[in-house]
Amino acid sequence: AQSVTQLGSHVSVSEGALVLLRCNYSSSVPPYLFWYVQYPNQGLQLLLKYTSAATLVKGINGFEAEFKKSETSFHLTKPSAHMSDAAEYFCAVPSFTYGNKLVFGAGTILRVKS
């Protein structure tokens, strides 16, 4: 079954520092991957998506992610963190085996220190 694993339930960075949130996918995953962001008490907002067109994907708010098949990874990065980036981030993959649904990682809470 398709799955994603997010390493690190909490990540803390200083404002202006590099943000790196890790996501690894299972090898059976088809080449569709997503990153969502969730602000407190809100729903999910799509940050970016990989659909095999290009390995480096740029999203909203200055985030980008690189699909690396050799490492089965799709890590999310941002060169310079802003206070407004503090939120929870989810990596997700569509399931084609057991119905049409998105399968999410457990999430990573990003804290940005001033």
Next chain:
Amino acid sequence: DTGVSQDPRHKITKRGQNVTFRCDPISEHNRLYWYRQTLGQGPEFLTYFQNEAQLEKSRLLSDRFSAERPKGSFSTLEIQRTEQGDSAMYLCASSSLAVGPWYEQYFGPGTRLTVT
């Protein structure tokens, strides 16, 4: 395009009571999904509709849960005889097969349920 809306945003209920949540998808989106998110976890799939037909239900959806989408527009999710374990954020999402793949889903703000 007004986005996916959910009502209520917050619900506090006592154990054993019934609750009903409503989701209004993006206009003309024919697919509607329900997910549940508990503290510290990512959303988990519950069920989905294509138009008015409920096509799949997760094993997470016990007999106390029922979902409907009577006219293929809004949907309701009812939980009967609520238990403390039902406390979670209930998220609704929609997608349109006409304009993109089913996995490009747009999420609503969620309904946070607290069972006391």
